[in-house]
Amino acid sequence: MPFHQEQDIRYFAFENLAIPNAIFTRRGGVSPAPWQSLNVGGAVGDDLANVRENRLRSFAALRRDPASIHDVWLIHGTSVVHADAPRDLTEPPLKADILTTNNPAVTLFMRYADCVPIILHDPVKQAICIAHAGWLGTVRGVVSVAVEAMQNRYGSAPRDLRAAIGPSIGPDHYEIGPDVAGEIHKALGPRAHEVLNWRGEKHHLDLWAANHIQLEQAGVFQIEVAGVCTACHTDDWFSHRAEKGQTGRFGALVALA
Ligand SMILES: [Zn+2]
Numbered sequence: 001m002p003f004h005q006e007q008d009i010r011y012f013a014f015e016n017l018a019i020p021n022a023i024f025t026r027r028g029g030v031s032p033a034p035w036q037s038l039n040v041g042g043a044v045g046d047d048l049a050n051v052r053e054n055r056l057r058s059f060a061a062l063r064r065d066p067a068s069i070h071d072v073w074l075i076h077g078t079s080v081v082h083a084d085a086p087r088d089l090t091e092p093p094l095k096a097d098i099l100t101t102n103n104p105a106v107t108l109f110m111r112y113a114d115c116v117p118i119i120l121h122d123p124v125k126q127a128i129c130i131a132h133a134g135w136l137g138t139v140r141g142v143v144s145v146a147v148e149a150m151q152n153r154y155g156s157a158p159r160d161l162r163a164a165i166g167p168s169i170g171p172d173h174y175e176i177g178p179d180v181a182g183e184i185h186k187a188l189g190p191r192a193h194e195v196l197n198w199r200g201e202k203h204h205l206d207l208w209a210a211n212h213i214q215l216e217q218a219g220v221f222q223i224e225v226a227g228v229c230t231a232c233h234t235d236d237w238f239s240h241r242a243e244k245g246q247t248g249r250f251g252a253l254v255a256l257a
Contacts, residue, residue, distance in 0.1 A: 006061035014164040016224045021254045023166045025236040029054040039248025041111050058251050064107045071109040072096040076136040078145040098146045102127040104256040111249035113238040116207050117166035119254050127154040138210050139183045147218040158219030170229030171206035
């Protein structure tokens, strides 16, 4: 079963990753509507004391030391931060959408509400990566950059990498305009038709398939896809689209041991 329950906290964990990992649902936190209840986003209007308590509960559910956190400020880009040590939370966060470490004392942490959580684990070189891929990050090739970063920093061979594509907005709910469809065509070329579906007058984008293709093109073939749509299940997930921007952010964490 990919879903786990730890007291009031419910989270999804990838079964093919033999390391501590969790994509937290919105259940089991302290935030009021519209952030109910396990919101870990600090820039969505929720009280920062709630955000802090929710983050502590999330780490406690996985028995991770809250001081082991390294997070980043997400900007839909392809900048990489190599987390050699935990981050002092009193310091301003670095801006990036790719975070890596080979230090077992570091817990990588990111926040989502429809964008795709992507985890990479190299069991040979003992290194991990977490990334954030919305349509813009996908067009910019965020997973290709993440794989390259693992190669350059840790000597990872792409064939050794295990990749996981987490809960995020699914192809059934992700309607896009012609401008975004055009960008996807530029990014994926002849394979764009595999990720763009017409529904009546509208294009729908399959971000899971797009990132799967880009991982394969980067030489990664061990890929697990959660196949869980955040917009279909707002009882479990924060969904920026389904809740028209009035929502929180759910957390995802990964660590080596
Ligand atoms: Zn859906």
